[in-house]
Structures are given as C-alpha cells and as structure tokens.
Amino acid sequence: MEKMKVNPYDVQGEVNYDRLISEFGIKSIDEKLLKRIEKIAGEVHPYLRREIFFAHRDLEKLLDSYEKGEKFFLYTGCGPSGPIHLGHYSIWSFVKWLQDKFDIELWFQFTDDEKFLYKNMTYDEIQEWTKENMKDVIAMGFNPKKTHFLIDTKHAGIIYPEAIKVAKKITFSTIRASFGFTDSNNIGSIFYTAMQTVPCFLPNILNNKNEYCLIPLGVDQDPHFRISRDVVGKLGHKKPVIMHAKFMSPLSGTTGKSSSSGNKTILMTDDAKTVKKKINKYAFSGGKETVEEHRKKGGDIEVDVACQWLKYFENDDKKLTEIYDKYSKGELLSGEVKAILIEKINKILSEHQKRRKNADKQFDKYLFKN
Amino acid sequence: MEKMKVNPYDVQGEVNYDRLISEFGIKSIDEKLLKRIEKIAGEVHPYLRREIFFAHRDLEKLLDSYEKGEKFFLYTGCGPSGPIHLGHYSIWSFVKWLQDKFDIELWFQFTDDEKFLYKNMTYDEIQEWTKENMKDVIAMGFNPKKTHFLIDTKHAGIIYPEAIKVAKKITFSTIRASFGFTDSNNIGSIFYTAMQTVPCFLPNILNNKNEYCLIPLGVDQDPHFRISRDVVGKLGHKKPVIMHAKFMSPLSGTTGKSSSSGNKTILMTDDAKTVKKKINKYAFSGGKETVEEHRKKGGDIEVDVACQWLKYFENDDKKLTEIYDKYSKGELLSGEVKAILIEKINKILSEHQKRRKNADKQFDKYLFKN
Numbered sequence: 204m205e206k207m208k209v210n211p212y213d214v215q216g217e218v219n220y221d222r223l224i225s226e227f228g229i230k231s232i233d234e235k236l237l238k239r240i241e242k243i244a245g246e247v248h249p250y251l252r253r254e255i256f257f258a259h260r261d262l263e264k265l266l267d268s269y270e271k272g273e274k275f276f277l278y279t280g281c282g283p284s285g286p287i288h289l290g291h292y293s294i295w296s297f298v299k300w301l302q303d304k305f306d307i308e309l310w311f312q313f314t315d316d317e318k319f320l321y322k323n324m325t326y327d328e329i330q331e332w333t334k335e336n337m338k339d340v341i342a343m344g345f346n347p348k349k350t351h352f353l354i355d356t357k358h359a360g361i362i363y364p365e366a367i368k369v370a371k372k373i374t375f376s377t378i379r380a381s382f383g384f385t386d387s388n389n390i391g392s393i394f395y396t397a398m399q400t401v402p403c404f405l406p407n408i409l410n411n412k413n414e415y416c417l418i419p420l421g422v423d424q425d426p427h428f429r430i431s432r433d434v435v436g437k438l439g440h441k442k443p444v445i446m447h448a449k450f451m452s453p454l455s456g457t458t459g460k461s462s463s464s465g466n467k468t469i470l471m472t473d474d475a476k477t478v479k480k481k482i483n484k485y486a487f488s489g490g491k492e493t494v495e496e497h498r499k500k501g502g503d504i505e506v507d508v509a510c511q512w513l514k515y516f517e518n519d520d521k522k523l524t525e526i527y528d529k530y531s532k533g534e535l536l537s538g539e540v541k542a543i544l545i546e547k548i549n550k551i552l553s554e555h556q557k558r559r560k561n562a563d564k565q566f567d568k569y570l571f572k573n
Numbered sequence: 574m575e576k577m578k579v580n581p582y583d584v585q586g587e588v589n590y591d592r593l594i595s596e597f598g599i600k601s602i603d604e605k606l607l608k609r610i611e612k613i614a615g616e617v618h619p620y621l622r623r624e625i626f627f628a629h630r631d632l633e634k635l636l637d638s639y640e641k642g643e644k645f646f647l648y649t650g651c652g653p654s655g656p657i658h659l660g661h662y663s664i665w666s667f668v669k670w671l672q673d674k675f676d677i678e679l680w681f682q683f684t685d686d687e688k689f690l691y692k693n694m695t696y697d698e699i700q701e702w703t704k705e706n707m708k709d710v711i712a713m714g715f716n717p718k719k720t721h722f723l724i725d726t727k728h729a730g731i732i733y734p735e736a737i738k739v740a741k742k743i744t745f746s747t748i749r750a751s752f753g754f755t756d757s758n759n760i761g762s763i764f765y766t767a768m769q770t771v772p773c774f775l776p777n778i779l780n781n782k783n784e785y786c787l788i789p790l791g792v793d794q795d796p797h798f799r800i801s802r803d804v805v806g807k808l809g810h811k812k813p814v815i816m817h818a819k820f821m822s823p824l825s826g827t828t829g830k831s832s833s834s835g836n837k838t839i840l841m842t843d844d845a846k847t848v849k850k851k852i853n854k855y856a857f858s859g860g861k862e863t864v865e866e867h868r869k870k871g872g873d874i875e876v877d878v879a880c881q882w883l884k885y886f887e888n889d890d891k892k893l894t895e896i897y898d899k900y901s902k903g904e905l906l907s908g909e910v911k912a913i914l915i916e917k918i919n920k921i922l923s924e925h926q927k928r929r930k931n932a933d934k935q936f937d938k939y940l941f942k943n
Contacts, residue, residue: 320737371759376757379756384745390744391741394760394764
C-alpha cells in the first residue's frame with residue numbers, strides 16, 4: 204500500500220478518501236442524506252454536492268433530533284500559529300452556511316495553548332497570531348449574537364475544570380496510539396486533547412441544555428474527536444456529530460494539504476497582485492507541454508490545481524461543468540482557467556479584507572463572557 | 574538494601590533520612606544555618622532544633638538575599654481528598670511561624686485537580702473536601718491580609734496559561750522517571766505537576782517582583798519540586814527554595830507516614846474523647862510487657878509513638894527532655910506519657926475547632942482575587 208498518513212500532526216502522501224472512510228470507520232455522505240439536508244435547509248451547499256464534505260459520524264441522529272424540533276450547536280476552531288488561508292476560509296464559509304441555514308449558535312475555539320505546546324514559537328508570538336486570526340474569523344461574517352469565541356488560555360477558567368473530567372478518562376496509551384506520540388512529547392501536548400474536547404459539551408453545561416454538537420472539520424482532525432466522542436459519551440453527554448472535509452490541495456499539486464508555509468496557498472491578506480503571481484507561477488497545471496498539444500489532447504482536470512480549486516469558489520454547477528468540459532477538450536488553456544480562478548479569489552479576498560479592517564474593534568462582541 | 578520508597582504517590586518502608594539526603598541531593602539543615610535563622614528570626618522553631626525540618630535546597634541563598642533587605646514569599650498547599658490531620662497541622666504551624674517571624678505573603682494552593690485526577694472520587698466529593706480543608710487552613714490563623722488561597726479549578730484562569738509554559742519544558746520521560754508513571758496513567762495526572770509548579774513564580778508575575786519562593790513541605794513532595802526547580806530556572810525565574818520535613822509517623826508505629834485513613838492519626842475534627850481513645854488504643858508503645866519490667870528496664874523512646882509525637886506538641890525543650898529521661902528510666906509509664914500527649918493535643922484541637930467553627934464565613938477574605 205502507498206504511504207498515507209492522516210492525523211492532526213501529520214498529513215503525508217496522496218490521500219485516498221475511500222480508504223480513510225474505512226480506516227477511520229466513518230460514513231460517506233450519500234444521496235439520501237443530501238436529500239434530507241436539502242429538505243430541511245432549502246438547498247444543498249456546493250461543498251456537499253461536490254463531496255468536499257464527504258463523510259460524517261452520526262449526522263442522521265442529529266437530523267432526526269432537529270426534525271423533532273431540537274436545536275444543535277456548531278463547534279469549530281483555529282490553531283493560531285500563522286496566517287489564515289483559503290483552506291480555513293473554505294471550511295468556515297461552510298460553517299457560516301450551516302449557522303445561517305439552521306439559525307444556531309457557533310462556538311469558536313482558538314487553541315493557542317495547542318500551538319504554543321506544539322510549535323517552536325514563543326507565547327507572545329502565539330498571542331499575536333491569535334489576534335490576527337480573530338480578525339479573519341470576524342471578517343467571515345458570523346452572526347455576532349450567536350457566535351462565541353473561546354481562547355483556551357483566556358477561558359481556561361471555564362475550560363480547565365471540565366478538561367480534567369475528560370482527561371481522567373484518557374490514558375497515555377490512547378494518546379500514543381492515536382497521535383503517534385512518544386515519551387519525548389511534552390506533558391502539555393499530551394494533556395491538550397482534553398482541552399479540545401470540552402467545547403463538545405461546555406455550551407450544554409453553561410446553558411443547562413442537552414443539544415447535539417456538530418463539528419465540521421478537516422478529516423485530519425478526526426483522531427482528536429474519535430477520542431472525544433468516546434469520553435464525552437462516558438461523561439453522560441451526547442457524542443459530538445462530525446462532518447469531514449477533504450483537504451484543499453496546496454498550489455503545488457494534489458498531494459498533502461494546504462498550509463500557510465511557503466507559496467503553497469493563498470493567504471486571506473494577500474493582495475490582488477500577489478494572488479495573480481502565486482497562481483500563475485505555482486499552481487500545478489494539468490495542461491499539456493505546448494498550446495498545440497493542449498488544443499489537440501485537452502487538459503487533465505484531476506491534477507490541475509486551478510480546476511480543483513474552482514470547486515471551492517465557483518458555486519454555479521453549470522459554469523463549473525462548462526469550464527471542466529472546455530478544459531478537457533483543450534478549448535480552455537491552463538492560463539485561462541487560472542485567470543478565472545484569480546478573479547474569483549480576488550473578489551472574495553477584497554470583500555474579506557474590507558470586513559477585516561476594523562475587525563479588532565469587534566473582539567469584545569465575539570469573545571465569550573461567562 | 575531495605576525497601577524504601579518516597580515520592581508524592583508512594584511512601585513505603587522505614588524511611589532512612591540520611592539516605593534520602595544523599596539520594597535526593599538535598600542538604601541537611603546544620604548548626605550554622607540554624608544560627609543564621611536564629612539571628613534573623615530572634616528564635617529557632619522547635620521543629621528546626623529537633624530536626625523535624627531536617628533538609629533544604631538553597632536556603633542559604635534565600636537568607637543571603639533576605640539579609641540584603643529582599644523579601645521572599647511562602648508557598649504551601651493541600652490536596653483536598655480527606656480530613657486534615659495533625660501531620661498537616663504540624664507543617665502548617667511551622668509555615669505560620671515563618672509567616673509571622675518574617676512578615677511575608679503566603680500562597681496556599683488547594684490542588685483539587687490533582688486529587689480528582691488521582692483518586693477514585695467524584696468531582697463533587699473533591700469540591701466538598703476543598704471547602705472542609707479550607708476551614709482548617711483558615712483555623713490555622715494565617716494572616717488574612719497576607720494569605721492567598723489558590724484553588725486549581727477556580728483559579729485555572731491564571732494558573733493554566735503559566736502551566737503550559739512549564740509543561741512545554743517537561744517530557745513524559747521525566748515524569749515517568751520521577752513518579753514511576755506508566756502508559757496507563759491518565760493524561761491529566763501526567764500534566765498535573767505543571768499546575769503545581771506555577772505558584773513558585775506566579776506571585777512574582779502578578780506583582781511584578783522577583784522574590785524567592787520558600788516551600789516548606791513533607792519530603793515526599795520533593796520529586797515534584799525537583800522538576801519545578803529545573804523548569805522554573807529555565808523560564809527565567811528564581812528557583813524555589815525548599816525546606817524538607819520528616820513524616821509524622823502513624824499512630825501504629827514509626828514506619829511510613831501519617832494519613833487520614835483508618836485509625837492512623839488524629840483528625841483536626843476529632844473530639845477529646847476520640848483523641849483519648851485513639852492514642853490509648855492505637856499509639857504504638859515503647860514500654861515493656863509488664864509494669865514491673867518497665868520500672869526496671871525503662872521504655873524505648875525511639876519506637877514509642879507518644880514520645881515521638883511529643884516532639885511536635887511539647888515545645889519546651891526542658892520538659893520534653895525530662896519526659897524522655899523519665900520514660901527511659903522507667904519512672905514514667907507509657908500510659909502516663911500518652912496522658913501528657915492527649916492533654917497537649919486536646920488543647921490544640923479545642924482551640925482549632927473553635928476557630929474552625931465560622932471559618933467558612935471567611936472564605937472570601939482568603940480566596941485570591943485577580
């Protein structure tokens with residue numbers, strides 16, 4: 204078998220999502236489920252139709268309970284150790300869709316402790332990134348009345364007392380097996396998964412409710428929540444429901460996952476010129492060596508990063524199909540597809556950057572107050 | 574070599590304190606040091622003269638800095654999973670002496686997280702014990718203006734952000750070696766020593782100072798602070814100074830350490846009748862089989878628990894020497910020494926219980942407010 208590694212601390216090789224479904228023991232999001240969602244939400248988000256969110260745990264149970272009139276809440280987060288990129292944006296724009304369609308509360312955790320414990324960065328550096336990242340999350344336009352930021356170090360007063368209840372039920376053996384840890388791991392990193400588990404049930408404790416928690420996440424985060432689901436159940440709370448997203452590929456090709464380092468992705472703070480340069484220069488092309496050959500044989504959608512990225516940013520199915528069709532036939536050149544993508548992304552970024560400008564004035568509105 | 578085990582989670586066998594000094598790499602408190610303390614404090618506490626506090630780390634450095642006009646602060650604590658007994662009382666009465674003589678701040682940590690993580694007890698049970706134990710600590714009569722209670726779960730908001738800085742510098746290997754942990758330990762217990770390290774420097778952070786921290790403790794707690802000293806130094810703070818106490822023996826004999834379980838010790842809440850009964854019935858006697866033999870051969874002070882315990886409660890050296898002398902010669906019977914001890918203890922308990930009565934009304938005065 205090929206070398207594939209998917210956990211929160213390591214994604215390597217070409218990711219085979221069918222294999223992940225069977226290895227992780229998760230379920231694919233099928234037609235039947237899509238129809239249920241459409242019936243409730245009035246529409247199906249393109250990321251669902253396009254299998255970007257491709258798998259889940261217990262989503263049926265959540266929908267059953269929603270149809271009986273029970274609300275649920277959303278939980279997602281951000282590890283603040285670098286700039287926000289389009290990979291984050293895509294997940295969060297789906298989260299925003301869920302919040303808007305279902306009119307529900309969103310708990311947003313900034314795992315500054317995790318990043319401090321895992322990265323070779325100072326506490327102050329992480330705090331700076333926390334502020335920067337908060338601006339981007341605010342710029343996403345989440346409903347401020349229904350969105351609550353939890354910063355692990357700032358909200359430790361409410362998170363830690365619950366985290367020890369979680370931690371008491373997790374042995375080092377379990378952590379070792381799930382994350383591939385060794386005796387050289389620092390004791391904070393070993394404890395950390397307990398902190399990440401708490402928002403799965405904290406809102407219910409604070410509000411004296413028993414709602415389902417829905418966590419849309421990149422599939423690499425699943426090992427955290429596999430442990431969480433087990434423990435949260437043992438503590439007498441509802442197991443969190445998960446929706447798993449595929450990785451947005453790096454610009455360099457369809458292997459691994461998008462990250463903030465180097466020229467592998469587009470940052471939310473990149474200007475129009477930078478976006479144009481990055482995509483034209485670094486986005487792996489599925490086109491042929493020469494224009495003549497391309498016109499004759501057509502391009503390869505599957506490995507062309509611009510084509511793949513358009514799945515995230517061209518919401519119109521008809522238009523997307525047309526682009527794919529023309530590119531396959533050689534009617535569209537790689538540079539032309541890239542130009543379409545650049546325009547789409549720059550529009551998104553320009554609006555995001557406008558909203559981001561004075562976002563720090565809104566910190567107080569979003570930070571959870573107990 | 575005999576089987577001796579001394580760490581925070583296990584004390585076994587007859588404790589050889591000379592061997593501990595060399596194994597732990599600590600220094601004995603010698604005549605020279607006692608004279609320095611006497612010069613500064615105006616007197617030497619009987620526990621120092623009697624080698625109950627028998628060893629230290631860096632006490633000279635602390636005295637050097639004190640003589641230059643720099644203050645230091647005290648840090649001690651309590652793991653709330655059962656009633657307070659005379660073993661705790663003896664350590665804390667020494668802490669009170671230090672606070673009074675040096676007129677300094679005391680930070681008192683209630684490690685409710687530790688007890689929850691290590692004991693087969695519920696969170697609520699531990700919270701109940703925390704309240705009960707706080708009453709006893711207040712009844713000790715510490716200066717309320719200079720004493721600050723930290724409860725790990727209540728003050729996690731200020732402790733956890735510092736604890737992760739500590740944790741980042743401690744690997745599981747270190748914890749495994751220091752406490753004899755295994756892969757089956759829960760991840761909270763593995764992290765916990767970081768929480769216990771924070772009060773070594775937190776007061777300096779809160780008050781923007783750089784004072785020495787002095788920790789008087791039972792020598793079994795030393796492994797925690799060996800790690801703490803190492804890390805606290807690396808974080809740029811002064812290494813905490815330690816004073817080590819021998820264990821107050823259980824009633825049953827001079828092996829192991831006093832604990833709240835069974836009839837091994839006297840609880841601070843025991844009434845006069847119970848004290849009398851426990852000591853008369855359970856205190857191991859160094860006397861002879863018959864009165865006649867005892868009168869002839871005398872008793873053995875070293876194994877007689879009443880004689881040993883009097884070291885803690887008969888502050889007058891002359892009187893103590895007289896008792897030991899008469900007991901050795903057979904002039905005093907075991908029952909008579911027990912009677913002296915019972916009277917001493919009941920006087921202490923009666924005063925303690927009076928102060929303890931409305932102590933819960935003073936919680937607010939002692940709890941640290943940030």
